[in-house]
Amino acid sequence: MNPQRFRSLFAIITLIALIVPLSLISVRLWGGKPEKAEVPAQLSITQEMTMAQLAKANSLPAELLKRAFELQPGQGQKLTLAELGISVDEARTRIIQAAAIASEESTKDWRKIILKFALWVAFLVIPFVLMLRGRVAPKARKWLLAAAVIFFGVALGSDPSPMGTVKDAIVLYGSHNAVFPPRMIALGVFLLLVIIANKYICAWGCQFGVLQDFIHRLARKPNDRNSVFPQFKPPFVLTNTVRILTLAALTAAAFLWAYDIIELVDPFKIYNPMHLGVAGGISVGVLLVASIFVWRPWCHFFCPFGLAGWVFEKLSIFKIVVNYETCVRCETCAKTCPSTVMEAILKRNRVIPDCFACSSCIDVCPTSSIAFRARRRTMPPPGEWGTEAARKQAQ
Ligand code: SF4
Ligand code: SF4
Numbered sequence: 001m002n003p004q005r006f007r008s009l010f011a012i013i014t015l016i017a018l019i020v021p022l023s024l025i026s027v028r029l030w031g032g033k034p035e036k037a038e039v040p041a042q043l044s045i046t047q048e049m050t051m052a053q054l055a056k057a058n059s060l061p062a063e064l065l066k067r068a069f070e071l072q073p074g075q076g077q078k079l080t081l082a083e084l085g086i087s088v089d090e091a092r093t094r095i096i097q098a099a100a101i102a103s104e105e106s107t108k109d110w111r112k113i114i115l116k117f118a119l120w121v122a123f124l125v126i127p128f129v130l131m132l133r134g135r136v137a138p139k140a141r142k143w144l145l146a147a148a149v150i151f152f153g154v155a156l157g158s159d160p161s162p163m164g165t166v167k168d169a170i171v172l173y174g175s176h177n178a179v180f181p182p183r184m185i186a187l188g189v190f191l192l193l194v195i196i197a198n199k200y201i202c203a204w205g206c207q208f209g210v211l212q213d214f215i216h217r218l219a220r221k222p223n224d225r226n227s228v229f230p231q232f233k234p235p236f237v238l239t240n241t242v243r244i245l246t247l248a249a250l251t252a253a254a255f256l257w258a259y260d261i262i263e264l265v266d267p268f269k270i271y272n273p274m275h276l277g278v279a280g281g282i283s284v285g286v287l288l289v290a291s292i293f294v295w296r297p298w299c300h301f302f303c304p305f306g307l308a309g310w311v312f313e314k315l316s317i318f319k320i321v322v323n324y325e326t327c328v329r330c331e332t333c334a335k336t337c338p339s340t341v342m343e344a345i346l347k348r349n350r351v352i353p354d355c356f357a358c359s360s361c362i363d364v365c366p367t368s369s370i371a372f373r374a375r376r377r378t379m380p381p382p383g384e385w386g387t388e389a390a391r392k393q394a395q
Pocket of ligand 1: 208305307
């Protein structure tokens with residue numbers, strides 16, 4: 001085998017062989033919070049039941065009923081649903097909502113979540129400043145990705161993640177008609193980061209995104225311009241269509257059958273290997289092998305946050321911009337970009353695919369014509385690239 005390929009494969013296999021046992025140790029050290037808590041599927045309710053009878057018949061804690069029916073302190077266990085003016089159907093909906101929220105709370109390790117968000121804020125400043133200065137060299141990129149895999153994945157686990165906030169919000173609302181406020185705040189923070197700086201959180205902070213990216217970079221030559229393996233850049237129309245269909249299937253299954261179709265194959269569980277299962281193991285294996293040939297396959301083909309982030313990217317303040325005054329049309333940036341997005345940015349195509357703010361295009365430009373700035377993208381000189389229609393559309 002070609003020695004470069006051998007070296008890359010060795011590095012990738014070693015990486016995965018380290019991640020799995022280290023993640024197991026990390027989960028153990030954090031101590032056990034359940035992965036999932038049950039929400040009652042069947043409830044036995046009549047309007048004449050008192051709160052105490054309702055709790056006993058359904059093995060529900062009194063605290064949960066207090067929350068479900070907004071009972072005031074001192075309101076007794078002897079109150080019936082009829083006295084509260086609540087119908088059986090409404091009572092069922094309220095209890096299931098309250099149980100779903102309680103189940104979410106019982107699975108969250110708040111120490112970990114707070115630490116992770118604090119670390120995200122502190123860590124993400126580093127690549128941001130380096131990108132502004134155009135200084136993310138190939139080696140630095142690999143070190144940053146490795147650090148992100150260790151901090152946000154191995155040390156701090158599979159939850160929370162940008163992907164999980166969208167998926168779990170849809171599943172919770174679809175299956176139990178409930179909203180978990182802390183998750184909506186986290187989702188708001190992630191989308192705000194996209195509005196500030198492209199898919200920046202995905203590039204340097206998402207634990208599974210950085211792992212796929214790191215594997216892809218390990219499969220590339222040391223200058224990070226091309227791969228030692230065949231490299232494929234699937235067309236955006238294909239990746240986005242599959243991604244939209246995945247989101248539609250996730251939403252339909254949640255609303256129609258209260259089922260989470262991603263749960264079984266969730267690749268983020270590589271950081272929680274005890275809960276990976278056979279389907280999850282196969283899914284992670286396929287995605288990590290695919291990452292050698294295709295950049296971030298999960299992000300481009302399946303991730304619900306990937307899709308939401310792509311929509312919000314249109315509002316991004318900081319983004320990749322081209323200076324056409326100095327650009328010599330060599331297209332080195334487009335060839336080096338691991339996806340089709342740089343070509344679309346360069347030629348100002350009508351549809352711009354996901355830009356993960358990885359900065360590969362910046363450091364290969366021979367005339368320093370590409371930058372990461374809070375600026376509007378300008379148009380290439382007429383006749384250079386793209387069609388007139390696309391140009392007008394973009395103006
Ligand atoms: S698009 Fe990729 S990086 Fe972004 S949340 Fe999804 S898996 Fe993570
Ligand atoms: S255009 Fe491509 S190479 Fe440049 S930052 Fe975006 S994803 Fe990376």
